[in-house]
Amino acid sequence: MAGLEYAIVHTKYTIPVALLITILLQPFKTSVDNYKITCLLIIAVTSTIPWDSYLLKNDVWDYPEDAVIGTTFWKIPVEELFFFVIQTYITSLVCILVSKSIIPTAFLPTLPVTPPSPSIEEANLRLQKKKYLVQNDYKRLRRIGLFGAIFIASLVAIGAKLVHSGGQGTYMGLILVWACPVIFFLWGLSHQYILSVPYKNVLIPILLPTSYLWFVDTLALKNGTWVINPDKSFGIKLWKYLDIEEAVFFLITNILITFGQLAFDHTLAVINGFPEIFNFAIPSWPPFSVMVRGLSMAVRNYTPRRISNLRDAIMKLQNKSRSFSLASSVFEGRLRIDLVLLYAFCRNADDLIDEAETREEAQKALAKLSEAISNTFSYRRSEKASFKIENNLKSSISMLYNLPEEMASSLEMLPLEVLPVKPIQGLLEGFGMDLRFPSTDKTEKKQVPDGEFPIRTESDLKRYGYCVAGTVAELLLHLVFHHYPSKGITKKERAEIIQAGVNMGIALQYINISRDIAKDALMGRCYIPSDWLAEYNLTPAMVVEKADRHGVRLLRRRLLRSAIEIYHQNRSAIEKLPTHGGARKGVRGAVENYVEIGRVLLERDGDMPIWNDETVSKSRRLWVFVKALCA
Numbered sequence: 001m002a003g004l005e006y007a008i009v010h011t012k013y014t015i016p017v018a019l020l021i022t023i024l025l026q027p028f029k030t031s032v033d034n035y036k037i038t039c040l041l042i043i044a045v046t047s048t049i050p051w052d053s054y055l056l057k058n059d060v061w062d063y064p065e066d067a068v069i070g071t072t073f074w075k076i077p078v079e080e081l082f083f084f085v086i087q088t089y090i091t092s093l094v095c096i097l098v099s100k101s102i103i104p105t106a107f108l109p110t111l112p113v114t115p116p117s118p119s120i121e122e123a124n125l126r127l128q129k130k131k132y133l134v135q136n137d138y139k140r141l142r143r144i145g146l147f148g149a150i151f152i153a154s155l156v157a158i159g160a161k162l163v164h165s166g167g168q169g170t171y172m173g174l175i176l177v178w179a180c181p182v183i184f185f186l187w188g189l190s191h192q193y194i195l196s197v198p199y200k201n202v203l204i205p206i207l208l209p210t211s212y213l214w215f216v217d218t219l220a221l222k223n224g225t226w227v228i229n230p231d232k233s234f235g236i237k238l239w240k241y242l243d244i245e246e247a248v249f250f251l252i253t254n255i256l257i258t259f260g261q262l263a264f265d266h267t268l269a270v271i272n273g274f275p276e277i278f279n280f281a282i283p284s285w286p287p288f289s290v291m292v293r294g295l296s297m298a299v300r301n302y303t304p305r306r307i308s309n310l311r312d313a314i315m316k317l318q319n320k321s322r323s324f325s326l327a328s329s330v331f332e333g334r335l336r337i338d339l340v341l342l343y344a345f346c347r348n349a350d351d352l353i354d355e356a357e358t359r360e361e362a363q364k365a366l367a368k369l370s371e372a373i374s375n376t377f378s379y380r381r382s383e384k385a386s387f388k389i390e391n392n393l394k395s396s397i398s399m400l401y402n403l404p405e406e407m408a409s410s411l412e413m414l415p416l417e418v419l420p421v422k423p424i425q426g427l428l429e430g431f432g433m434d435l436r437f438p439s440t441d442k443t444e445k446k447q448v449p450d451g452e453f454p455i456r457t458e459s460d461l462k463r464y465g466y467c468v469a470g471t472v473a474e475l476l477l478h479l480v481f482h483h484y485p486s487k488g489i490t491k492k493e494r495a496e497i498i499q500a501g502v503n504m505g506i507a508l509q510y511i512n513i514s515r516d517i518a519k520d521a522l523m524g525r526c527y528i529p530s531d532w533l534a535e536y537n538l539t540p541a542m543v544v545e546k547a548d549r550h551g552v553r554l555l556r557r558r559l560l561r562s563a564i565e566i567y568h569q570n571r572s573a574i575e576k577l578p579t580h581g582g583a584r585k586g587v588r589g590a591v592e593n594y595v596e597i598g599r600v601l602l603e604r605d606g607d608m609p610i611w612n613d614e615t616v617s618k619s620r621r622l623w624v625f626v627k628a629l630c631a
């Protein structure tokens with residue numbers, strides 16, 4: 001007599017959890033995630049069917065007739081088949097969710113390079129990078145890898161022995177001989193990557209679903225939904241009702257799924273991370289042959305400098321910008337890597353000027369950077385096909401132009417072959433404008449008189465906005481179109497979208513200026529146009545002296561209103577961006593996150609001084625971001 005008990009286990013326990021995680025992941029899900037889930041589902045179902053069918057035929061476990069609907073496939077009840085699917089799906093989603101915060105390429109292992117004895121700054125920097133260095137100790141990885149392989153191989157041997165002896169060890173033996181060879185294979189291919197990613201990325205997808213499924217299994221065993229044959233199992237219980245074999249089964253299958261997901265991430269990390277080797281566009285669903293090539297590429301062929309420069313760029317992004325760091329998790333593959341590298345370049349260039357001790361030093365640094373950019377740019381254009389990041393410890397750009405190593409590396413990493421040079425020069429022009437403010441350093445001989453603050457009119461402000469932010473948007477959108485050249489968009493439409501992006505960049509810069517009025521004043525800068533200030537009988541020097549004034553607040557409101565207006569005029573262009581690679585969602589999320597700062601400032605109105613990026617609370621930032629992704 002057929003029954004619904006097993007089906008009820010799914011409706012009560014597995015389906016709701018799967019739905020919940022699907023909803024949680026939905027805003028962040030990319031098409032590469034669908035690829036990984038689909039592949040694993042196919043592998044899991046096809047490999048489990050013969051095994052499960054064998055166990056059922058040999059009476060290792062059974063289902064009372066009144067607990068299942070009665071429809072079977074190879075003797076397996078459909079509810080059981082559904083279990084393979086839903087468990088693989090749930091564990092894969094958890095794995096994908098926890099992996100969102102990392103860029104897999106940054107966790108590829110690298111062969112040890114013997115560095116010269118470090119200077120104090122280098123030693124400090126290395127201390128900061130400890131997270132990666134410790135996890136990336138190559139010899140240690142190999143040792144653990146070997147130990148792990150011996151351990152897994154021993155489990156296979158124990159399993160074989162148990163199966164051969166039959167009797168109570170049968171069920172445990174069949175689990176071990178079926179799952180451990182696959183785990184051995186995945187471990188062999190990807191143990192260095194598995195050991196290099198943060199532990200939580202491996203442990204959470206294994207332990208969280210396992211403990212939940214232990215709980216569900218305990219209930220099912222208690223209710224007799226399925227029954228384990230006492231003649232083919234040890235009779236040892238982890239706790240009341242939960243047989244040790246069942247506990248091992250769920251643990252081991254979740255290890256399988258998690259290792260499978262991580263092996264996918266590993267190969268994607270390689271094929272996305274080394275464009276000089278995989279020198280073709282990588283589709284969201286890369287062909288199997290490319291995946292195998294990535295997985296089998298030896299660590300000695302990786303480019304350590306590329307990996308370590310990428311790690312530096314990620315650290316910069318995480319330490320300096322919460323909004324762009326969050327937005328980065330939505331972009332996929334090479335676009336994500338290139339955006340992080342672009343961020344690091346812009347940030348390093350900005351810091352190079354802002355952190356110079358004197359104006360002369362800043363001017364010199366700007367000139368050196370400008371020269372390095374134009375020379376690197378022409379060199380790359382001429383050597384386009386053969387460009388390769390060298391493995392030297394020091395960047396050649398740093399040696400040639402005497403630029404700080406971090407700055408030089410981020411320039412070296414920038415995909416200049418696909419970027420226009422004009423916006424990069426525009427960015428430098430913007431930084432140059434920052435150097436035209438009167439100095440706050442009393443020892444400096446040449447003081448610029450009040451009238452010579454560089455932002456005199458609204459059009460100066462707009463030019464400045466274009467230089468430091470419009471250009472960033474232009475570069476960002478060039479990267480989007482380079483990686484996802486939508487065939488449906490004409491050249492004219494593309495130019496219009498880029499123009500809208502430039503305007504949006506200007507709007508974001510207005511918000512940035514409004515937020516930082518007090519902070520900028522401390523540096524002797526005032527970006528509110530002098531002729532706006534004059535309407536309130538104020539001068540830029542008065543703002544620098546004391547930013548918190550009634551007139552300044554009113555002008556800040558005017559600037560924010562103007563930013564929001566530009567935002568409204570241009571935001572529809574975002575919906576014309578390619579959806580691939582998370583481009584549209586990511587740009588929408590990044591823009592909304594930043595515009596929220598403007599909205600909060602308008603809400604708070606009177607608040608001054610406005611100090612730092614604590615303007616929007618973490619929870620509000622996340623909420624706005626998720627809403628933007630779901631729009």
Ligand SMILES: CC(C)=CCC/C(C)=C/CC/C(C)=C/CC/C(C)=C/[C@@H]1[C@@H](COP(=O)(O)OP(=O)(O)O)[C@]1(C)CC/C=C(\C)CC/C=C(\C)CCC=C(C)C
Pocket residue numbers: 317320321322323324325327328331339340342343346347350468469470472473476477497498500501502504505508509512570571573574577586587590591613
């Ligand atoms: C996802 C990801 C990693 C994106 C990277 C975006 C990127 C390359 C940003 C570089 C930012 C930067 C350091 C620029 C140097 C000059 C500067 C300081 C500009 C201001 C940025 C904010 O910097 P800040 O560090 O102060 O920010 P925090 O609040 O501390 O986080 C700017 C305000 C400029 C930012 C402008 C953009 C990123 C361009 C925005 C335009 C688009 C996203 C395109 C919109 C597209 C359409 C079609 C409308």
